[in-house]
Amino acid sequence: MCKDENHLNGIGRRALLVTSAATALTLNGVSFASAENGQERQGDETRTVRGTLPAGSPDFVYVPVEVPDGVRELHVSYRYDKPAVPPGTPGNALDIGLFDERGTDLGGAGFRGWSGGARSEFFVRADAATPGYLPGRIRPGVWHVALGPYTVAPEGLAYEITVTLRYGEPGVTPRPSYPPERARGRGRAWYRGDCHIHSWYSDGRRTPAEIAALAREAGLDFINSAEHNTQSAHAHWAEHAGDDLLILLGEEVTTRNGHVVALGTDPGTFVDWRYRARDNRFGHYADAIRRAGGLVVPAHPHATCIGCNWKFGFGEADAVEVWNGPYTPDDEVSLADWDSALQAAGGGRWLPAMGSSDAHRDPDRIGGPQTVVLAEELSRTAILAGLRAGHSYVAESAAVSVEFSATGGRGLRAGIGERLPVDRDAPVSVRVAVTGAPGCAIRLVTDQGVLFTGPALPESGAGSAEWRTTPAYASYVRAEIRHPATTPGLPGALAAFTNPVFLGEA
Template identity: 35%
Template sequence: MPRQVRTLRLGLEDQFAEEIRTVPFELDGERSVEVTLEHDDGAVIDLGCSGPAGWRGWSGGARRRFVIAEDAATPGYVPGPLEPGQWHVQLGLYRVPVEPIEVRVTVEAPAAGGVEPEPPGEVRDGPRASERGLPAPQGLTWFAGDFHAHSTHSDGEQSLGELAALARGNGLDFLAVTEHNTVSHHRLLPEVAARHDIVLLPGQEVTTPRGHANAFGDIGWIDFREPPASWVERVRERDGILSINHPLQDEWSWQHPLTHLPDALELWHVSWFLQPTSTAPWALLARWARDVSLLGGSDYHHPRHGYLPGTPVTWVAAADRSPEAILDGVRAGRTALTRLPSPDAPALVRVGEDLVAVAADGTVLTDLDGRSRLLRGERTVIPAGRAGTGPYRLTTPAGELLAVSP
């Protein structure tokens, strides 16, 4: 196939008319293809690709070049045979100026360049947060993890191995890898998880300009171009779990109407973590949170954040430390959230119908209706019927959020 260059002029009116633009190209027996995107630096145009057999990947605004070959692909894209027929470069008009700018798409097949190998990450060892032995229902253990993190398979800066090493080094038992609009990482997770001795949950952050949701489970790709109601339906059909992400976070807040709630809610996103005395999210979200499983997510992308995966921590009471058991615990609503994974961090968990506060001497327990009580002692049991209405939050006397329990 000869080198193809397609030039478009795209501005704000084009974004309003159609957020996703496609650039078609033909393949016929080539074993690799390379796509390059060029435009003014002031714009943010997402980049992806689909073939005759379906979706082949997405890198959003994190990349302006990708390669797909039979045996390798740029992170974010799925390698494999390049079926003959019409392919499409997918352009997401996320942020473009009022006046149209020139956008150039170049397609070369075979690819002119290759795919750089991903660093495997340094293997780390150390205690796991679950070893603190939080009180749990019979036959279950509270495992510590994070339900929101990114690698180079979308807009993160660490490879899958480097990301796993950070999570394992912070004492986590599991980590959900939730890449934007791609599942290219799913096939790689078992090997990376075995190398770093951590459970890696397959995830996809279904991403649109009006809201994001995480789809958990090895359930294939969820089409972000469809209405969000279909995400809920597709994920349930495939026995996965859908969680609405950072629903009140600035321009990424949830703005899609839904007639049916998904199974989970990212109640404690890191943006709330960084404003620990804020109660604005609580008042708006907690009543919704009564009907879904509660999750937390660091939304980790790179070390310049100044925090690690597991900020905050989501605890799941599960039968064992496996992806299936962890997701079963989420389905059953057996989750709790804490500020940190350290063994002396205050925690609030359910054991049966009772609430149990651990390492919480001098903290304040507040229920959904705003009723508060001061806790005394390193371990306090609040029997069923005496705790008020959940979800519950544990704070310092100054109002700094420490833990959440349904």
């Protein structure tokens, strides 16, 4: 047994691994001594290392593991203390992952997997790996168990890591198979999708097969795989795609200063997450997402969980997830914040809004909410183009449909995400038609605020509204479909909302 009982209160006495981004700490490691007289190893070998991380530890701590030749499988288990803490004080939470002999540098050349706090053990070998990890040969060299002390109790975080090496002939690494980038679709049409879903390849509880079945039941045309800090699910979706379901691949890049969905990237793309806003690295990785063909979508920007609130600004974003899961007050704040930014755009670049379920397990509802996008076809390229352009609206389910447009002189018409280029004093007619929203009310929101609220829709859930304005009075108009209010002075939860139609010359 190899033990590291040194408490790390004197971090300054330790060697620090400093990158151009965050500072990380490398601890005493685990060594598997070489076999004597060149004898071939057989069976298993196990080592355990223990230590304590103090409050204020670096975001990431690395435990080196010297791996000899001839290893068939590497298995890691860990545990840590969870002492009681005073009310309002975060307790211990310790994430875990793995980097191979290629190292821990930012960019992830050595990345082999991440399970965060979802699992207490994992393995990797050539022919298989625990969900969240990448199969591949166990090559000799210094590997690193990566620890992420998400929160640390005032008295510190005592941990124990056990590493087991199993010797023998390696298996064959399977060649990855990825889902097709095009489905049959309906030509130019409105397609429904959920772009933020978790499976058991990160901290979800559903298999890809279960998610695909639920997506079809929810009336979705496309979904996006978005596991926390790993691309390991990408190779496990192909058999669940079909002519009726397009499966996009991505990642939820989960930093300590907010989460971002890498949406629709090239298969196998890994995006590093080991930086904060102060490190000035986000622009680099946002560019990496776009180079991989994807969109940069900050997720739940006003969520209240530790590390979830978005701190990187929106200059690098291609869209923003305004509505995340069941509608809650933080979504209302996100909606208001996004709406305020529409006018600040001043007729220039604006940020389209999206909504996704962020579903992890029962009773989380796939497709609740969903983004409905106008695309030329049901393909990765067309869907991402429609989302990037803001030709989309968000609905709580497939039962809700919205038509929204503005018309002006000379027969001009603009739909969701478009501009109606008429003179500032020209009359404009705005029309909304809704189905599937019984008891809800139509609201029209402009740069001045809510300027129209209709009566409750009938039991059939279908209704329409028309409103007249000018570009001088409203620089943009967007539609909301709201449930009845349940709290005095506050609006009811959304059933749907649209991206804006802009009015007047750009």
